Amino acid sequence: MFKFKIGPLLLFVFSSFILGLSIKYKKATGLIYTNIINRFIREKLSLAFGKVDIPIGDTIALLLIFVLIFFLLNLVRRLFSPTKWLTYIYRVFWGTINIICIGFFVYVLFYGLNYHTQPLANSLVDKYNAKYSTDIKVHVDTNKQLEVLKYLESKAIDTRNLVRHEENTSLSNINDLSIQAEEGFRIISDAFPSLGGTYSRPKLSLYSQIYDTLGLEARYFILTNEVSISKNLPDIYRPFLVSKYMAYQRGIAREDEATFFAYLAGINNTNPSIKYSAYVSILSMMTQSMMLDNKVEYNYFVSNMNKDIRADMEKISSYRSKTGVSQRFIDQIKYNFKRVNGDLRVDSLEKEVSILMSSYYSLFTY
Numbered sequence: 001m002f003k004f005k006i007g008p009l010l011l012f013v014f015s016s017f018i019l020g021l022s023i024k025y026k027k028a029t030g031l032i033y034t035n036i037i038n039r040f041i042r043e044k045l046s047l048a049f050g051k052v053d054i055p056i057g058d059t060i061a062l063l064l065i066f067v068l069i070f071f072l073l074n075l076v077r078r079l080f081s082p083t084k085w086l087t088y089i090y091r092v093f094w095g096t097i098n099i100i101c102i103g104f105f106v107y108v109l110f111y112g113l114n115y116h117t118q119p120l121a122n123s124l125v126d127k128y129n130a131k132y133s134t135d136i137k138v139h140v141d142t143n144k145q146l147e148v149l150k151y152l153e154s155k156a157i158d159t160r161n162l163v164r165h166e167e168n169t170s171l172s173n174i175n176d177l178s179i180q181a182e183e184g185f186r187i188i189s190d191a192f193p194s195l196g197g198t199y200s201r202p203k204l205s206l207y208s209q210i211y212d213t214l215g216l217e218a219r220y221f222i223l224t225n226e227v228s229i230s231k232n233l234p235d236i237y238r239p240f241l242v243s244k245y246m247a248y249q250r251g252i253a254r255e256d257e258a259t260f261f262a263y264l265a266g267i268n269n270t271n272p273s274i275k276y277s278a279y280v281s282i283l284s285m286m287t288q289s290m291m292l293d294n295k296v297e298y299n300y301f302v303s304n305m306n307k308d309i310r311a312d313m314e315k316i317s318s319y320r321s322k323t324g325v326s327q328r329f330i331d332q333i334k335y336n337f338k339r340v341n342g343d344l345r346v347d348s349l350e351k352e353v354s355i356l357m358s359s360y361y362s363l364f365t366y
Contacts, residue, residue, distance in 0.1 A: 003094050008101035015108040022116040023342060030117035034251045035194050041110060042251060043197050045225035050200025055228035057221025058206045111222045114253035115341035120260065121359050128363045140358040142294055148354075148361050149286055149301060155267070156279040156309050162272040171239060171273060174229060178202050180274060181243045184265030185250070195261065199249045202227035202242050215327035217241055217320075220248040237316045239274040240266055240281035254343060255334065256352035259285070260360070284313040286357060289350040 022029040049056050078088045118126075121138070129135055171177035178201035189196035205211055205219070208231040218229045218241055227245040229238070243262035252258045259282070266278025291298040302310065320327065331349075338345075345352060 003091065005094075005098060008098040011105040012101035015105045019108060019113065019116070022113045026116055026118040029113055030194070033113045034117055038111065038114065038251055039194075039197055042225045042249065043199065045110075045223075046198065046200035046249070049224040049226055053203065054206060055203040055221070055224075055226050057219065057224045057226045058228050060221070060223060061219075062207075107222065111251075111253065112341070114251050115338070115343065117253075120254070120257045121356055124360060124363055136363075138359045138362045140355050140362065142290075142297060144358045144362060145286065145290060145354055146297060146301065148358050149283065149290065151361070151366050152279055152283040152286065153305060153309060156276065156283055157306050159272055159276040159279055160308060160312075163276050166272055171271065172235065174204050174242075175201060177239060177242055177274075178246070180269065180271050181239060181246060181265065183271075184243065184267075184269040184274065185246065185261075187268045188261070188264050192261070195247070195250045195252075195265075197250060199246070200226060202229050202245060204229055204231050208232055212322070215330045218245045220245050225249055234315050234319050236277055236312055237281060237319065239277035243274075243278070253341070254338070255349055256356050259349070259353050260356050263357070280309060280312050281316060282353070282357065283309070284316050285350045286354045287313065288317075289348065289354040292348065293351070 022033065075092065125136070125138055171180055182201075185195050202218075203226065205228040211217070211219070211230040212232055216230065217233060218227060220227055227242070227249060229242060229245070233241060240262055243265045244258050247258035247261040247265075250261075252261055263278045263282045266274050269275055269278075287298065287302065290301065347355070
């Protein structure tokens with residue numbers, strides 16, 4: 001491992017070649033890689049690691065941090081001990097190269113090509129045009145976004161009333177919540193077959209306090225296809241976030257698309273609490289986008305919003321604002337990561353979600 005080896009370099013070349021093909025042939029990548037090869041891998045990982053109640057990904061992440069710290073301390077010690085330090089640097093160099101090459105291959109095999117499928121917004125337009133033999137193009141404007149916002153608010157009001165009048169709609173247990181959330185994905189998998197399959201259920205994180213400090217609401221682990229959720233999420237936000245990370249398990253790599261599918265899975269659920277979480281969470285995101293894009297329309301909309309809905313949106317915003325500095329750091333990492341993976345959009349997540357939601361409701365009925 002710590003000397004020149006041709007094998008890891010060949011793996012790197014092969015992975016780069018496959019990555020190049022996926023960038024060029026996005027539809028084929030979705031059909032062959034995401035829906036067949038990678039789905040098989042993800043389901044087998046879920047079968048293996050889903051048998052344990054604790055998230056193995058949390059443990060692996062902690063071990064990797066300890067290994068990295070040990071490596072850095074050992075590197076510093078060797079640099080201050082000049083005996084055979086050139087040999088040590090040589091071993092470190094090739095060890096690092098080999099690890100990067102193998103890691104890149106594992107990333108491409110386990111998940112990486114999911115970023116290079118056809119964007120969902122384009123796929124929806126193509127599906128609509130094929131179904132109705134048309135050639136329309138979607139252009140989202142402020143009026144359409146406001147129309148969607150008003151629709152979401154009205155549905156949130158209706159669903160909130162259902163939650164208030166029905167018993168046993170709350171899902172505080174993560175396992176019960178996951179089982180119920182799966183229902184929504186089963187329903188929408190008829191229209192989006194890639195969301196089908198059997199996967200491990202989300203688990204509560206071993207390090208919820210660390211998650212909160214770092215501004216992490218949850219984590220998806222590629223190596224185990226696990227979802228680890230913070231214990232401290234607001235009840236109103238938890239069902240939506242669990243559904244979002246369940247979308248990652250199903251091969252949805254782009255965050256705006258995972259958010260959109262969490263919304264669809266939520267509103268198609270029979271449990272009013274999950275439905276309401278989807279409506280109010282997506283409403284919160286789209287309202288945030290409107291605030292940044294058009295403050296006049298934002299102020300008018302919010303000032304006329306139902307007070308109960310606005311109060312529930314504030315609970316989500318308040319939770320996310322507790323880790324403002326950390327959240328900005330995490331958001332920057334996510335932004336850089338998606339650009340490395342070929343997603344060159346510069347809009348905020350809220351803006352991307354708002355565009356996707358408005359595009360969807362421009363094509364299909366409410």
